[in-house]
Amino acid sequence: MRLPALLAAAALILPVGAVIAQHAGHHQAADPIATAIAAPSRTPANTVRDKYRHPAETLAFFGVTPKQTVVEYAPSGGWYTEILAPLLRDHGSFYALQPTGRYLDGYKQFLAAKPEAYGKVKVVAYPEENSAIPANSVDTVLTFRNVHNMVMAGNEAATFKAFFDMLKPGGTLGVVDHRLPEDRDTALEKSSGYLKVSTIRRIAQAAGFEYVGASDVNANPKDTADWPKGVWTLPPTLSQKDVDKDKYLAIGESDRMTLKFRKPAK
Incomplete structure (x- = not known):
């Protein structure tokens, strides 16, 4: 009588072991980008902006992985650093290429x-310490909402050339910026904070990059890109203070292009 009882107990034990193995498999398969986004070190005020900046989809589109060497140009307040630093901490390398100022x-x-x-x-202070990042050593260069500043300052060609030099052959340049409709006056790019897709493509290709493709993950059709104080009219800046604040909050953050380029492989 004891043998059937032992067999029944074993039958109960085996599914438990299978469940443990299944859970272990799920743990091993956890998305590292999602884990980094959920890092407890992130600032709560930054996490509420994920709905506008879509970091998981954006970084996946650019092909960022935990074992890469990644450069973020102009991290400023560190919004993306809060995600990239934990993502790359254990198996990769992360350079913050911050303009002096x-x-x-x-x-x-x-x-x-x-x-x-x-x-x-x-x-790494840019441009003074740029040589601290070895040439042909970087897998991915990222810049979020910064190319319009380069264009307004007139240093976009030199900066994209620096990106090109530090990337490995076949490496990726990922760009997110505020999108100006193609039929608008190009002069607005010097004052509004918005840029045309064609402008960024021209800058990148002049530096030697190949255009790979675009994603609409950061698009916002509510943004008409014709505001009193340019892109800074919208959140998070809200340059108009309380004037039409509810209107601008309802629109949300800007309509953004998400563009991927590649340094040609040798």
Whole structure:
């Protein structure tokens, strides 16, 4: 009588083992980008903007993985650093290529406040320390909402050339920026914060990049790109203060292009 009982107990034990193995498999298969987005070190005020910036879809489109060497140009307040630093901390390498100026010291203070999360971030002042990133050593260069600043300053050609030089052959340049409709006056690119897709493609291709494709993940059809104070009229800046604030909050953050380029392989 004891043998049937033992067999029945074994039958109960086997499914439990299978469940444990199944859970272990799920744990191993966890999406590393999703894990980084859920990092407890992220600032709550930043996480609420995920609905506008779509970091999971954006980084996946650019092909970012935990084992890469990644450069983020002009991380400024560190919104994407809060995701990229934990993503790359254990198996990759992360350079923050921060232009010299008012954001550099503040960015270093931001990193120093959470050394356990950001202690491995390598800060490189641009352009003075650009050579600290070896040529042909980077898998992916990312820049979020910064090319319009380059265009307004007139240094876009030099900056894209720097991106090209640091990338490995076959490496990726990922660009997100505020989108100006193609039929608008190009002069607006110098003052509105918006750029045409064709302008960024021209800048990238002049530097030697190949155009790979675009994603509409950061598109916002509510943004008509014709606001009193340019893109800064919309959140998060809300340059008009309380004037029509509810209107601009209902529109949300800007309509953005998400463009992927490649340095040609040898």
